[in-house]
Amino acid sequence: MRVVNAEQMRQIEEKAIYHYGIPSLLLMENAAWAVVEEIRRNIPNGKEGLNRRKAVILVGKGNNGGDGLAVARHLVFQGMDVTVLLFAAQKEFRGDAALNLRLFQGTTGKLFVVEGEKQRRLIRLALAQADVVIDALFGIGMRGALPSLIEEYVDEVNVAPGWVVSIDIPSGVEANTGKVYRTAVRAQTTVTFGLPKWGLFLGEGPEYCGRVVVDPISIPESYLMEEGISTFVLMDADVRDIIPIRQLKGHKGTHGKGILVAGSKGMSGAAVLAGQGALRSGIGLLQIVTPLGIAGEVDAGITEATVWSAPGADSLNEEAWPVILKQAEKAKALAVGPGLSQNIDFVSVLEEILKNISCPVILDADALNLIGLDSSLLALRSGRGDLILTPHPGEMARLCQCSIEDIERNRLEIAVAKAVEWEAVVVLKGSVTIIASPDGRAFFNPTGNPGLGTGGTGDVLTGSILGWLAQGVPPLEAACLGVYLHGKAADALAGEFGWSGFTASEVANQLPKVRRALELKGLEGKRG
Ligand SMILES: NC(=O)C1=CN([C@@H]2O[C@H](COP(=O)(O)OP(=O)(O)OC[C@H]3O[C@@H](n4cnc5c(N)ncnc54)[C@H](O)[C@@H]3O)[C@@H](O)[C@H]2O)[C@@H](O)CC1
Ligand SMILES: [K+]
Structure with a gap:
């Protein structure tokens, strides 16, 4: 399977969007659904399934956050008790992410804008009780170190007892280098979209990503087999x-x-x-x-x-x-x-x-x-x-x-x-x-x-x-x-x-x- 850097992934997504007219919102919805499916596969599935289980979703202002908000909506529909922590003001959300924020606000899920230290105790309690913690802070758009306020909450995530899933790449891990500056989310599973990213195999990335699940999110197979890509991950076949x-x-x-x-x-x-x-x-x-x-x-x-x-x-x-x-x-x-x-x-x-x-x-x-x-x-x-x-x-x-x-x-x-x-x-x-x-x-x-x-x-x-x-x-x-x-x-x-x-x-x-x-x-x- 091919492995890409952030720029190559964006080019592939853009091709799918412009050549086939696939709306980016559809890709985001598919991405979210891939995460939901992974959660359904992994949360011990008693009679109740996901019903009444608790999820905390950490959301950043970019499209990775948009994916997280779409996941949040679906988990509410699955009967979960969902808390979204927004790490940006609502007005900072744009495009598909803004739409997904509005859609989530139409559900019974809880939403907090994290502004500083004052919600720390509340968030710590939510994290301590969560069956699933979903990391939708940053995806392939992140460069450099995490902002310090976010770092503090990432440290809390890393000691939370629940199952931690990162969306696309663990936040704090650079997509092209796998570099982690001070800290990053330590995921048990990373659901990555289209193709795996270099950062999952380089630098500190492998220590943070846990098991990697790749979902094509309906990007045409021919684009995922792009000839110009020269990095691969070895697979059984x-x-x-x-x-x-x-x-x-x-x-x-x-x-x-x-x-x-x-x-x-x-x-x-x-x-x-x-x-x-x-x-x-x-x-x-x-x-x-x-x-x-x-x-x-x-x-x-x-x-x-x-x-x-x-x-x-x-x-x-x-x-x-x-x-x-x-x-x-x-x-x-x-x-x-x-x-x-x-x-x-x-x-x-x-x-x-x-x-x-x-x-x-x-x-x-x-x-x-x-x-x-x-x-x-x-x-x-x-x-x-x-x-x-x-x-x-x-x-x-x-x-x-x-x-x-x-x-x-x-x-x-x-x-x-x-x-x-x-x-x-x-x-x-x-x-x-x-x-x-x-x-x-x-x-x-x-x-x-x-x-x-x-x-x-x-x-x-x-x-x-x-x-x-x-x-x-x-x-x-x-x-x-x-x-x-x-x-x-x-x-x-x-x-x-x-x-x-x-x-x-x-x-x-x-x-x-x-x-x-x-x-x-x-x-x-x-x-x-
Ligand atoms: N492009 C597409 O069609 C799709 C994108 N998807 C998702 O979109 C993600 C990429 O979205 P974005 O490009 O919005 O990027 P991100 O969601 O990774 O976030 C980028 C935002 O964070 C800011 N930022 C970058 N580094 C920072 C730092 N060190 N500290 C503080 N802020 C920082 C940027 O200025 C930008 O506003 C993917 O990882 C994936 O999760 C999916 O929805 C699938 C489809
Ligand atoms: K992430």
Whole structure:
């Protein structure tokens, strides 16, 4: 599914309004109804349904507030006890929002204009009693920090016991950056309209939006598939289509040979974990090149792989190149980096790999740190389009010679710019990993959870991408598939363990189960 910034969303809405003559009021009504439906789905539905349940709706002066007022009217009609808190004078409302204010005033719902501190106690009481709190303060029109009076009430919302729904985007989260200045509404659910907004995946946005529900609000599908939009969120259906289909007569040769260059003294585990990631993703043959000093440990740690030692007691050096070159013959993919350590003598090997390896290459971990000493080396592979980089923000900062804060503030822009510059797929890891393509497209990954923040999970990811590449999946798709399933594996484990206490090898072991679940989900639809 495409993901847009505020300007792109406005253009799409304007097209729908002007080309098809769809009145904006209709879009607002559809938006409101999408929120009402979500509330009906989520409020425990006893005999009484929504009847006599309490809703508090915080309304700003823009169209987001207009949506909130339309929701308020519908909830009154559903029998709810509705209190609207207006955070602007009535005369400030314009157009569709003003009309919805008038319509709400024709109902039995309660309306308060919030002017300052004096209603604080009353509002606190209403929030404490509300089954549902609806945030319609600001939508995609907000820039900068929330006004201070509103901030104080947002803090009250964030401690209210009821279920909090944000309309379009949590108020206080900037639509294009996900930036939160001081505070923002912490929603359990965000119902967003047309297409999801960048801010739901960037900055602090993911911490505030809760579960995201997307409703097309009757904007024509063709506009939502706008070619000019180059940011996407990965979804089950897209990713499932990438999974290669196994042939009945397939064998380890056809399932692809992959080379993993990994490990150093004290970090043999990284080679083992990356190897598990590759094997659990279905690689045909895995060959690990590792320093002589730890080859025995790696060999013992991963029985299914063949292990080739290169000179070096602690870490690989320039003498590793002939070993790699020999093994890489007929390989379908090569990954270098997990647990490698930063032996400066290995830089020349990385140069050789970039220049001379004919299959797709993944650079990870210490390979990235070594390349970070002179990232212009990446130009050695220009024109090939088969390079994948998997940096976390620290490695990306070294590669880009900037601070981690710079990376985190501009994740999307930097990932895309560097993917284009380096002609590489850039997998910028984080709570929402971004996969950027050399053609300028970017994909947000919605799977995964903080349980992945433990040693070795990055190695498993690199191994998994290697596994998919070896099976013939093209680089961009292999990166998307690897990242998505890796997150899914963690989500499956979180079902059992919560967000901590599962290990990287468990993530690897879970990979085929989540891949299978995804395949079966696809079959269900086909069998009807
Ligand atoms: N355009 C359309 O056709 C539709 C828009 N919809 C809704 O409309 C929203 C966008 O509406 P608007 O463009 O009116 O924008 P908002 O409702 O987000 O509010 C913008 C208002 O807030 C002010 N503002 C911005 N930043 C501020 C700050 N930091 N402090 C104080 N005031 C600030 C602006 O000057 C403007 O008056 C969407 O998010 C969505 O909820 C929906 O009704 C669906 C259809
Ligand atoms: K909102």
